Amino acid sequence: MSQTYEPNNPEQEHGHLAGPGFAGGAGYPGGFDWAGYASAPPPPPRRNHKRGLIVTGVVALAAGAAAGGLIGSSHGVTASTATAVSKTVLSSSEIAKRVDPALVDVVSTEGDQGAVAAGTGIVLTSDGTVLTNNHVIRGATSIKVTDVGNGRTYTAKVVGYDASKDVAVIKLQNAHGLRTAALGDSSSVRTGDSVTALGNAGGKGGTPSVAAGRVVALNQSITASDEGSGVNTEQLTKLIETNANIQPGDSGGALVNSYGQVIGMDTAASSGAQSQSESGQSAVQAYAIPIDHAETIAKQIEDGQGSSTVHIGETAFLGIETDGSNSGSGSGSGSGGFGGFGGFGQGDGSGSGTTSGVTISGTLSGSPADDAGLTQGDTITSVDGQSVSSTSDIQQALVKHHPGDKISVNWVDQAGQSHTATVTLANGPAA
Numbered sequence: 001m002s003q004t005y006e007p008n009n010p011e012q013e014h015g016h017l018a019g020p021g022f023a024g025g026a027g028y029p030g031g032f033d034w035a036g037y038a039s040a041p042p043p044p045p046r047r048n049h050k051r052g053l054i055v056t057g058v059v060a061l062a063a064g065a066a067a068g069g070l071i072g073s074s075h076g077v078t079a080s081t082a083t084a085v086s087k088t089v090l091s092s093s094e095i096a097k098r099v100d101p102a103l104v105d106v107v108s109t110e111g112d113q114g115a116v117a118a119g120t121g122i123v124l125t126s127d128g129t130v131l132t133n134n135h136v137i138r139g140a141t142s143i144k145v146t147d148v149g150n151g152r153t154y155t156a157k158v159v160g161y162d163a164s165k166d167v168a169v170i171k172l173q174n175a176h177g178l179r180t181a182a183l184g185d186s187s188s189v190r191t192g193d194s195v196t197a198l199g200n201a202g203g204k205g206g207t208p209s210v211a212a213g214r215v216v217a218l219n220q221s222i223t224a225s226d227e228g229s230g231v232n233t234e235q236l237t238k239l240i241e242t243n244a245n246i247q248p249g250d251s252g253g254a255l256v257n258s259y260g261q262v263i264g265m266d267t268a269a270s271s272g273a274q275s276q277s278e279s280g281q282s283a284v285q286a287y288a289i290p291i292d293h294a295e296t297i298a299k300q301i302e303d304g305q306g307s308s309t310v311h312i313g314e315t316a317f318l319g320i321e322t323d324g325s326n327s328g329s330g331s332g333s334g335s336g337g338f339g340g341f342g343g344f345g346q347g348d349g350s351g352s353g354t355t356s357g358v359t360i361s362g363t364l365s366g367s368p369a370d371d372a373g374l375t376q377g378d379t380i381t382s383v384d385g386q387s388v389s390s391t392s393d394i395q396q397a398l399v400k401h402h403p404g405d406k407i408s409v410n411w412v413d414q415a416g417q418s419h420t421a422t423v424t425l426a427n428g429p430a431a
Helices: 092-102 291-302 368-372 391-398
Strands: 002-004 032-034 048-050 053-060 103-110 115-123 129-132 142-147 153-162 167-172 194-199 209-226 234-242 254-256 262-270 286-290 310-312 315-317 320-322 343-345 362-365 379-383 406-412 418-424 426-428
Touching (some): 092 254, 103 129, 262 291, 286 291, 291 310
Parallel strands (some): 320 343
Antiparallel strands (some): 032 262, 153 167, 194 209, 194 254, 209 234, 262 286, 315 426
């Protein structure tokens, strides 16, 4: 099985997830969603989605919030660009008025069929550095961002991401004078604190939605997967749980304290954004990444400090396809499977038969994998010298690589013969 691959063609269809995509860390049927994933079935050629993650499991971790001051990092912004911080408690509408100008609507396009998914972002610098969830931009072949503060739309490029933490940084091209978010100290957040979630609910754009609530719990650990397809399962930890009614499209948006400071990034919510409480009443379960954690990763990305989980710059592309869903990949890319790291389709997460590895169902014609001689039914056993038994293993092996890098790939064909090839990685969609 093969499809034509055109190196460095941003309109190349890299594949999409099997289920509908959603935005904003909102919840969806069966668990919790992140601002998730667009899937693009055949015609109609253009589909609009909101990014969403479904949470399938929640674990409370022991630990409370440490005492701390209200003021957090300013991320190098100046008083002239940062949104105002109040010395007194604000209403949700007052919070929105202050913080909205520091938010952006993120619209990711995936492949030549024009599948479109919407999410949210938080402006960190006046020249267009934006924080968002990795799943908001994963699989994007192009990204357009509309700044709420000035109403202008910009082309954005991916600076880097940590798929394991669901954090990404994008940069708006030719932007200047943008309003920036005032970041609070998430270590000072306590259970019962009033919060307001702001974002691009429903992917409608325009004035951000407003959802008021309270902090329900701290240091939560969840398992989240793309709505519908159940692929790209991720384990996220140390999250803030709130009952603010976060919706699809809010992913990457701001969770704000009563003083107008961002203390979290909206990321996931329960199925339908509601569940039954012990009293029988509907209760919202939504989750945000503490801003302290997200900002630490963002700074690492901005400083160009790659690691075993942090990828800087363009995504390396191998060009393989596997069948089924992979609970360990967390890659997304709309190109499924191994995301930009692997190729297109969906990852099955394991090999088949007696050979340990990852069995593929096809390659993209003209891709590095195809040029190396890999074909349907082959089982990849190692990548870049690392043994692999799941798509997440392949992602782990490739996260430090970039387009143009040469790596070794070992595989066993259907006849049981072993092969080794050196491939030059191509340029793929964000993972």
